[in-house]
Amino acid sequence: xxxxxxxxxxxxxxxINGDYVVEDRRPDGRLVLxxxxxxxxxxxxxxxxxxxxxxxxxxxxxxxxxxxxxxDGEG
Numbered sequence: 001x002x003x004x005x006x007x008x009x010x011x012x013x014x015x016i017n018g019d020y021v022v023e024d025r026r027p028d029g030r031l032v033l034x035x036x037x038x039x040x041x042x043x044x045x046x047x048x049x050x051x052x053x054x055x056x057x058x059x060x061x062x063x064x065x066x067x068x069x070x071x072d073g074e075g
Contacts, residue, residue, distance in 0.1 A: 009036055 008022040010033065024032035053061065062068070 009019060010022065011019050012033075019036040019038075020033040021036050022031050023034045026032070
């Protein structure tokens with residue numbers, strides 16, 4: 001039995017649907033939920049072996065999609 005299977009899980013329906021695992025139970029009663037993976041997705045996202053865009057690529061991107069928005073502080 002895996003460690004994930006031992007954790008409590010919930011199924012959400014409504015505006016958000018799907019199976020979730022309870023990652024944390026907080027003292028005030030709030031729960032932290034994470035999507036249940038069931039072996040479908042890797043536990044760790046593989047590292048991106050990319051590179052920075054050249055000035056020409058950056059200009060072409062902005063010409064196609066508009067300017068980048070300022071960071072929102074979420075990541």
